[in-house]
Amino acid sequence: xxxxxxxxxxxxxxxxxxxxxxxxxxxxxxxxxxxxxxxxxxxxxxxxxxxxxxxxxxxxxxxxxxxxxxxxxxxxxxxxxxxxxxxxxxxxxxxxxxxxxxxxxxxxxxxxxxxxxxxxxxxxxxxxxxxxxxxxxxxxxxxxxxxxxxxxxxxxxxxxxxxxxxxxxxxxxxxxxxxxxxxxxxxxxxxxxxxxxxxxxxxxxxxxxxxxxxxxxxxxxxxxxxxxxxxxxxxxxxxxxxxxxxxxxxxxxxxxxxxxxxxxxxxxxxxxxxxxxxxxxxxxxxxxxxxxxxxxxxxxxxxxxxxxxxxxxxxxxxxxxxxxxxxxxxxxxxxxxxxxxxxxxxxxxxxxxxxxxxxxxxxxxxxxxxxxxxxxxxxxxxxxxxxxxxxxxxxxxxxxxxxxxxxxxxxxxxxxxxxxxxxxxxxxxxxxxxxxxxxxxxxxxxxxxxxxxxxxxxxxxxxxxxxxxxxxxxxxxxxxxxxxxxxxxxxxxxxxxxxxxxxxxxxxxxxxxxxxxxxxxxxxxxxxxxxxxxxxxxxxxxxxxxxxxxxxxxxxxxxxxxxxxxxxxxxxxxxxxxxxxxxxxxxxxxxxxxxxxxxxxxxxxxxxxxxxxxxxxxxxxxxxxxxxxxxxxxxxxxxxxxxxxxxxxxxxxxxxxxxxxxxxxxxxxxxxxxxxxxxxxxxxxxxxxxxxxxxxxxxxxxxxxxxxxxxxxxxxxxxxxxxxxxxxxxxxxxxxxxxxxxxxxxxxxxxxxxxxxxxxxxxxxxxxxxxxxxxxxxxxxxxxxxxxxxxxxxxxxxxxxxxxxxxxxxxxxx
Numbered sequence: 001x002x003x004x005x006x007x008x009x010x011x012x013x014x015x016x017x018x019x020x021x022x023x024x025x026x027x028x029x030x031x032x033x034x035x036x037x038x039x040x041x042x043x044x045x046x047x048x049x050x051x052x053x054x055x056x057x058x059x060x061x062x063x064x065x066x067x068x069x070x071x072x073x074x075x076x077x078x079x080x081x082x083x084x085x086x087x088x089x090x091x092x093x094x095x096x097x098x099x100x101x102x103x104x105x106x107x108x109x110x111x112x113x114x115x116x117x118x119x120x121x122x123x124x125x126x127x128x129x130x131x132x133x134x135x136x137x138x139x140x141x142x143x144x145x146x147x148x149x150x151x152x153x154x155x156x157x158x159x160x161x162x163x164x165x166x167x168x169x170x171x172x173x174x175x176x177x178x179x180x181x182x183x184x185x186x187x188x189x190x191x192x193x194x195x196x197x198x199x200x201x202x203x204x205x206x207x208x209x210x211x212x213x214x215x216x217x218x219x220x221x222x223x224x225x226x227x228x229x230x231x232x233x234x235x236x237x238x239x240x241x242x243x244x245x246x247x248x249x250x251x252x253x254x255x256x257x258x259x260x261x262x263x264x265x266x267x268x269x270x271x272x273x274x275x276x277x278x279x280x281x282x283x284x285x286x287x288x289x290x291x292x293x294x295x296x297x298x299x300x301x302x303x304x305x306x307x308x309x310x311x312x313x314x315x316x317x318x319x320x321x322x323x324x325x326x327x328x329x330x331x332x333x334x335x336x337x338x339x340x341x342x343x344x345x346x347x348x349x350x351x352x353x354x355x356x357x358x359x360x361x362x363x364x365x366x367x368x369x370x371x372x373x374x375x376x377x378x379x380x381x382x383x384x385x386x387x388x389x390x391x392x393x394x395x396x397x398x399x400x401x402x403x404x405x406x407x408x409x410x411x412x413x414x415x416x417x418x419x420x421x422x423x424x425x426x427x428x429x430x431x432x433x434x435x436x437x438x439x440x441x442x443x444x445x446x447x448x449x450x451x452x453x454x455x456x457x458x459x460x461x462x463x464x465x466x467x468x469x470x471x472x473x474x475x476x477x478x479x480x481x482x483x484x485x486x487x488x489x490x491x492x493x494x495x496x497x498x499x500x501x502x503x504x505x506x507x508x509x510x511x512x513x514x515x516x517x518x519x520x521x522x523x524x525x526x527x528x529x530x531x532x533x534x535x536x537x538x539x540x541x542x543x544x545x546x547x548x549x550x551x552x553x554x555x556x557x558x559x560x561x562x563x564x565x566x567x568x569x570x571x572x573x574x575x576x577x578x579x580x581x582x583x584x585x586x587x588x589x590x591x592x593x594x595x596x597x598x599x600x601x602x603x604x605x606x607x608x609x610x611x612x613x614x615x616x617x618x619x620x621x622x623x624x625x626x627x628x629x630x631x632x633x634x635x636x637x638x639x640x641x642x643x644x645x646x647x648x649x650x651x652x653x654x655x656x657x658x659x660x661x662x663x664x665x666x667x668x669x670x671x672x673x674x675x676x677x678x679x680x681x682x683x684x685x686x687x688x689x690x691x692x693x694x695x696x697x698x699x700x701x702x703x704x705x706x707x708x709x710x711x712x713x714x715x716x717x718x719x720x721x722x723x724x725x726x727x728x729x730x731x732x733x734x735x736x737x738x739x740x741x742x743x744x745x746x747x748x749x750x751x752x753x754x755x756x757x758x759x760x761x762x763x764x765x766x767x768x769x770x771x772x773x774x775x776x777x778x779x780x781x782x783x784x785x786x787x788x789x790x791x792x793x794x795x796x797x798x799x800x801x802x803x804x805x806x807x808x809x810x811x812x813x814x
Contacts, residue, residue: 093429093431094241094292094294094429094431095241095242095243095429095431095432095433095546096241096431096432096433096434096435096546097143097239097240097241097294098140098141098142098143098239098240098241098242098432098437098545099139099140099141099142099143099146099149099237099238099239099240100139100140100141100237100238100239100240100241100242100291100292100293100300101137101138101139101232101233101234101235101236101237101238101300102136102137102138102139102232102233102236102291102300102301102345102346102347103136103137103228103229103230103231103232103233103234103235103236103345103347104134104135104136104137104229104232104345104347105134105135105137105224105225105226105227105228105229105232105724106132106133106134106221106225106723106724106725107133107134107135107155107156107157107221107222107224107225107226107723108129108132108133108221108225108320108721108722108723109133109197109198109201109215109217109218109219109221109222109320109721110126110198110215110217110218110717110718110721111126111127111128111129111198111319111320111717111718111727111753111755112125112126112127112128112716112717112718112755113125113126113675113676113716113718114126114198114199114200114211114215114218114675114718115198115199115200115210115211115212116195116196116197116198116199116317116318116320117157117158117195117197117198117199117200117201117202117207117211118158118193118194118195118196118197118199118310118311118477119195119315119473119477120207120210120473120477121210121315121477122210122211122212124315124316124317124318125318126198126318126319126320127318127319127754127755127756128318128319128320128752128753128754128755128768129319129320129321129717129727129728129746129752129753130196130319130320130321130404130749130752130753131320131321131322131326131327131330131746131747131748131749132322132726132746132747133155133156133157133194133197133320133321133322133326134155134156134225134229134322134326134329135153135154135155135156135222135225135226135228135229136153136154136155136229136301136329136347136348136349137151137152137153137226137229137230137232137233137347138151138152138153138154138233138289138291138301138303138347138349139151139152139230139233139234139237140152140242140437140545141237141437142435142436142437143239144435145437146181147181148436148437148438149181149182149186149437150186150187150188150437150439150543150545151182151186151187151188151230151233152188152190152303152349152351152543152550152595153187153188153189153190153226153229153230154190154191154192154303154329154349154350154351155189155190155191155192155222155226156191156192156194156197156322156323156325156326157191157192157194157197157201157222158191158193158194158195158197158199158202158310158597158601159190159191159193159202159596159597159598159600159601160188160189160190160191160554160596160597160598160599160600160601161189161201161202161203161599161600161601162203162204162535162539162599162600162664162665162666163201163202163203163219163666163667163668164189164201164203164219164222164223164226165187165189165599165600166666166668167219167223167668168187168189168223168226168227168230169182169183169184169187171223171224171227172187172227172230175227175231178234179234182230184441185439185440185441186439186441186543187441188541188543188550188552188595188598188599189226189598189599190351190352190552190595190596190597190598190599191352191596191597191598192310192322192323192325192326192350192351192352193309193310193323193325193352193355193556193597194310194313194321194322194323194325194326195309195310195311195313195315195323195476195477196310196313196317196319196320196321196322196323197320197321197322198215198218198320199211199215199218200212200213200214200215200218200219200673200675201214201215201218201219201222202601203535203600203664203665203666203667203668203671204531204532204533204534204535204601204667205527205530205531205532205533205534205667205671206522206524206533206534207601208671208672211675212673212674212675213671213672213673213674213675214667214668214671214672214673215673215675216673217718217721219668221721221723224723225723232345236300236345238293238294238295239293239294239295240291240292240293240294240300241291241292241294241431241432242289242290242291242292242431242432242545242546242548243289243290243292243425243429243430243431243432244287244288244289244290244425244430244431244432244547244548244591245287245288245290245421245424245425245430246285246286246287246288246421247285247286247288247417247418247420247421248278248284248285248286248417249284249285249286249306249413249414249417250277250278250284250413251362251395251413252306252308252324252360252362252410252413252414253282253284253306253307253308253309253358253359253360253362254281254282254358254359254361254362254364255281255282255357255358255359255559256309256357256358256359256361256365256392256474256475256476257357257474257485257558257610257613257615257616257617258281258377259377259378259486259613259615260357260486260558260606260610260613260615260617260618261281261357261558261559261560261610263609263610263612263613264560264607264609264610265609268560269281269560272563281559282307282357282358282559283306283307283353283354283559283562283563285306286304286305286306286414286417286418286421287304287305287306287591287593288302288303288304288418288421288422288425289302289303289304289432289548290302290422290425291303293343296343298341298342298343299336299341299342299343299346299422299426300342300343300345300346300347301346301347301348301349302332302347302348302349302418302422303349303351304328304348304349304350304351304414304418305351305352305353305593305594305595306350306352306353306414307352307353307354307355307358307559307562308324308355308358308359308360308410308414309355309358309359309360309476310323310324310325310352310360311323311359311360311361311392311476311477312324312360312361312394312403312406312407312410312411313402313403313404313407314391314402314403314477315477316402317402317403317404318402319402319404319752319754321404321407323407323411324360324407324408324410324411324414325350325351325352325411325414326350326411327407327408327410327411327412327415327749328348328350328411328412328414328415328418329348329349329350330411330747330749331411331412331415331777332348332350332415332418332419332422333346333347333348334776334777334778335415335419335777336348341426348418350414350418351595352595352596352597353562353593353594353595354553354557354558354559354561354562354563354565354566354594355556355557355596355597356555356556356557356558356559356561356562356604356605356606356617357558357559357606357610357617358559359392359474359475359476360394360406360407360410361392361393361394361397361406361475361476362394362395362410363392363393363394363395363397364392364393365380365390365391365392365393365475366390366391366392366393367382367383367389367390368389368390368391369382369383369384369389371383375387375390375475378485378486378487379472379484379485379486379487379488379615380472380474380475380478380484380485380615381484385484386482386484387472387473387478387479387483387484387485388478388479388480389478390475390478391475391478392474392475392476394406394407394409394410395409395410396409408749408775432545432546432547432548433546433547433588434545434546434547434588434644435546435644436544436545436546436580436642436643436644437544437545438543438544438641438642438643438644439541439542439543439544439642440541440542440638440639440641440642441539441540441541441599442539442540442541442634442638443537443538443539443540443663443664444537444538444539444540444634445536445537445538446461446462446463446464446536446537446538446602446622446623446627446630447461447462447463447464447525447536447623448460448461448462448463449461449623449630451629451630451633452633453626453629459626459629459630460514460624460626461514461623461624461626461627461630462511462514462515462525462623462624463511463523463525463526463536463623464524464525464534464535464536464602464622464623465507465511465515465518465520465522465523465524465525465526465622465624466520466521466522466524466603466619466620466622467488467515467518467519467520467521467614467618467619467620468483468488468489468490468492468493468497468519468521468614468619469483469484469485469486469488469614469615469616469618469619470521470522470616470619470620471483471488471497471521472484472485472488472616472619473616474616481493481494481497482494483497485614485615485616485619486613486614486615487614488519488614488619489519490519497521501520501521501522501523504522504523504527505522505523505526505527506523507520507523507526511523511526514624515624515625516625517611517612517614518611518614518618518619518621518624518625519614521619524622525622525623530670530672531665531667531670531671532665532667534602534603534622535554535600535601535602535664537663537664538554538555538600538602538664539552539554539598539599539600540554540631540634540635540638541598541599542569542635542638542639542642544573544642546588547577547588547589547590547591548590548591548593549569549570549573549590549591549592549593549642550592550593550594550595551565551566551569551592551593551594551595551596551635552595552596552598552599553565553594553595553596553597553598553605553631554596554597554598554599554600554601554602555596555597555601555602555603555604555605555621555622555627556596556597556603556604556605556617557594557596557604557605557628558604558605558606558607558610558617560607560610561605561606561607561610561628562594564607564628564632565594565605565628565631565632565635566592566593566594567592568632568635568636569590569592569632569635569636569639570590570592572636572639573590573592573639573642574587574589574590576639576640576642576643577590579643580643580644600664602622602623603620603621603622604616604617604618604620604621604622605621605627605628605631606618606621606627606628607628608625608626608628608629611624611625611627612625677718678716678718678719678794679763679794679796680763680794680795680796681715681716681719681763681764681765681793681794681795682759682762682763682764683713683762683764684713684758684759684762684764687713688713688803689713689714689715689791689793689801689803689805690712690713690789690791690803690804690805691712691713691805692710692711692712692805692806692807692808693711693712693713693766694709694710694711695710695807695808696708696709696710696786696787696807696808696810697810698808698810698811699810699811699813700773700810700811700812700813701812701813701814702773702774702779702780702782702812702813702814703774703779703814704774705772705774706772706773706774706812707770707771707772708770708771708772708773708785708787708810709768709769709770709771710768710769710787710789710807711766711767711768712766712767712768712769712789712791712805713764713766713767713805714755714765714766714767714789714791715765715791715792715793715794715803716755716765716794717753717755717791719791719792719793719794719800720792720800720802722790725745725790726745726746726747726790727746727753727767727789727790727791728745728746728751728752728753728769728787728788728789728790729742729744729745729746729751729787729788729790730742730743730744730745730748730751730771730780730785730786730787730788731743731785731786731787731788731806732780732783732784732785733783733784733785733786733809740786742788743780743785744771748776749775749776750771750772750773750774750775750776751769751770751771751772752769752770752771752772753767753768753769754767754768754769754770755767755768756768767789767791769787769789769807771787773812780812781812782811782812782813782814783811783812784809784810784811784812785809785810785811785812786806786807786808786809786810787806787807788804788805788806788807789804789805789806790802790803790804791803791804791805
């Protein structure tokens with residue numbers, strides 16, 4: 001495997017100014033038709049027999065290709081068929097060929113008046129948009145057995161979700177036979193764990209409480225965008241190559257629960273203590289998978305795994321964004337535009353890893369109470385004995401922007417080594433080899449699962465429950481009231497919480513014993529009214545291509561929990577690989593990564609030692625002290641299904657149920673919602689929608705931190721999410737014809753959309769567009785620009801009327 005020293009398809013620009021292609025299923029058909037017409041052209045008179053012979057061979061190849069499309073419709077649809085004999089010759093360094101495809105689509109839900117997901121603060125309501133959210137899809141398939149494939153989604157969301165995954169699969173089934181290959185067994189729906197996206201879309205009741213219930217609009221935006229990204233990846237599928245490497249990322253994560261991490265055995269911790277810069281308390285490795293198509297040898301995407309929490313945008317932020325992972329993906333995709341080695345529509349996915357106890361707020365946890373002290377090591381409290389003043393600090397915490405500057409910096413610190421590794425793999429590739437593209441998925445009931453530990457003793461998991469320290473939050477986002485980490489229990493908090501806990505559901509003595517030493521605050525796994533509060537039936541899934549094995553985790557595994565899980569799978573995979581070859585050829589060492597939280601959200605997965613400490617991560621480990629061991633046990637029991645042709649067990653099972661139980665519930669059609677809708681939009685007297693209330697200046701100098709700002713008469717952006725579109729744009733005057741051309745949209749980090757309600761009675765609102773030309777990866781050229789706002793106004797009868805507004809022209813100069 002390539003390790004750095006420290007230090008699709010038929011894509012076209014759609015001309016809409018965003019640098020992304022819009023879906024056009026006819027493009028591939030037109031290109032294929034032009035090839036067919038060319039292949040039927042008669043040779044000119046007098047052409048040599050040699051040319052006649054070559055053309056005859058070419059004609060035979062085309063006929064064979066057409067026959068292959070007829071007999072193998074699931075291999076590649078007509079719209080993306082690539083004739084492989086026209087591709088440049090492969091080299092040994094390329095490795096084996098796979099079907100590869102990538103796609104990206106907008107999933108931005110409501111950006112105002114809906115709670116943000118992650119910090120569980122009902123007062124944190126959206127007020128605008130800093131960066132659009134996306135689904136990024138990566139498909140890998142077996143060239144000779146194209147039904148053997150998997151799709152890995154990276155969503156700019158807090159996690160995957162059961163109902164979202166059900167809806168994606170239902171939509172894929174509705175697309176027809178070409179999508180029949182996608183099912184529970186090979187679809188992984190992961191989230192970047194951003195805490196800056198809209199809430200209200202999750203399946204279970206507990207995370208819906210702070211969002212005032214279920215938000216259908218946001219849910220559907222995620223589902224539709226995810227499906228569109230899969231369609232784009234599917235339609236771009238073609239033969240290609242995969243390359244794999246690892247590099248170090250410094251200054252992008254720290255362990256926020258070091259007190260719990262130190263409870264793990266010293267000998268185990270010592271194995272990962274590499275240096276003063278890498279003491280092993282968090283993983284510094286970033287693993288990158290590079291996708292290259294064979295037809296023109298252009299790279300179409302990268303997929304990375306690295307652990308750091310999506311909490312750079314702080315709990316007082318109210319602008320929707322993809323947090324640091326969204327920034328990293330944005331920077332990477334921007335960096336390859338115009339690169340001869342990268343295809344149009346290049347997609348960069350920055351997936352989470354064993355993120356549980358990591359934080360991007362690398363300067364540590366400090367008391368914001370004027371004392372200048374750091375928070376206590378054991379329980380993250382300040383001089384008053386409470387957690388509310390304890391806040392972790394990002395690298396640029398002094399900038400008063402609710403974490404945006406630190407967020408961009410942490411994203412950049414992931415992007416830069418990933419980009420360097422991407423280039424290194426071009427000159428020194430480490431190919432993925434082996435024909436096996438396999439996957440398995442099982443639903444497993446964690447309430448009362450008994451199994452044998454490696455030492456021969458019997459262990460048992462419990463119905464889900466959350467401890468008192470869960471309510472304390474973390475230094476990334478402290479909780480409320482008098483809850484604290486590590487020492488929170490009935491005796492150290494107000495008696496009121498004991499009453500509340502028992503009113504909701506008093507745990508039985510058996511449940512208390514099962515979860516011990518966790519003091520149970522919320523017995524959520526045994527609460528079913530009005531519907532289930534948290535999952536007891538969990539997803540366990542693993543994907544494989546060649547030597548790469550991807551554990552798809554439904555929960556946030558801590559640093560050491562992830563290491564143990566990966567180590568167990570790595571050992572079993574090495575034995576499986578050896579069995580495949582029968583010892584007749586060299587065996588590639590398995591490369592094991594862990595991605596998540598995915599498919600559902602099962603909170604945290606701590607080691608048994610960390611669990612005993614009962615900080616936030618241990619208190620949020622749902623199924624008791626043996627949660628991690630149970631996940632490992634189930635994973636290893638199904639791992640033989642990932643064997644290749646040399647294995648005794650070659651076919652992946654359907655999604656299986658170890659006890660014949662039903663699927664986990666889909667609550668999307670029965671979830672409660674108390675989120676008020678938009679009644680109407682109105683304007684102040686003598687004003688119209690889109691009118692400019694405060695205009696830009698005439699001149700701005702580049703390189704001096706300019707902020708271009710205009711205020712418009714607005715309407716509620718919940719009226720139209722503008723998916724695959726924009727609320728805000730920067731336009732440049734293009735000489736000599738004097739046309740205005742869009743050069744930025746609201747997917748750009750430096751263009752921010754703010755909305756505020758000005759009158760509940762009139763239904764009026766205002767919109768601020770703020771552009772920081774010096775921010776972001778590309779500083780604009782000097783010239784004449786203007787800001788444009790796109791909105792939709794709602795009448796009392798529900799009719800939506802689109803409108804636009806534009807600022808006056810202004811000049812940028814050095």
